[in-house]
Amino acid sequence: MQVYVAPTEPDTDRPARRLAGFAGVEAGPGETVEAVVELPRRAFETWDEKTNSWTSVKGSYEIQASRSISDRRVAATINV
Numbered sequence: 001m002q003v004y005v006a007p008t009e010p011d012t013d014r015p016a017r018r019l020a021g022f023a024g025v026e027a028g029p030g031e032t033v034e035a036v037v038e039l040p041r042r043a044f045e046t047w048d049e050k051t052n053s054w055t056s057v058k059g060s061y062e063i064q065a066s067r068s069i070s071d072r073r074v075a076a077t078i079n080v
Contacts, residue, residue: 001025001065003037005044008060008077014046017064039063044080056080 001024006017020043023035044061045054060079066072 001035001037002068003039004064004066004069004072005039006062006064007057008062011057014057017069018043019069020063037065 001022002019003021004017005020007014010016020039021037023037025033025035027033041056042054045056047053048055058080060077062075062077064072065074
């Protein structure tokens with residue numbers, strides 16, 4: 001499972017979506033499994049050239065869970 005973070009407001013300084021975490025899981029036919037993917041604080045930060053440090057970017061983000069970047073299964077919006 002892959003988890004992507006996408007700012008809900010377009011921002012030319014950040015990618016439209018980026019991989020924030022992943023977990024490997026296996027399930028047989030008809031089975032259900034649970035995967036836990038912790039999102040690091042860095043997933044909501046960007047590099048600040050002026051201060052030469054990571055800076056938190058407040059706002060609304062869509063968290064997308066998928067099997068691959070083109071196969072999104074679940075999405076939820078959060079505010080940071």
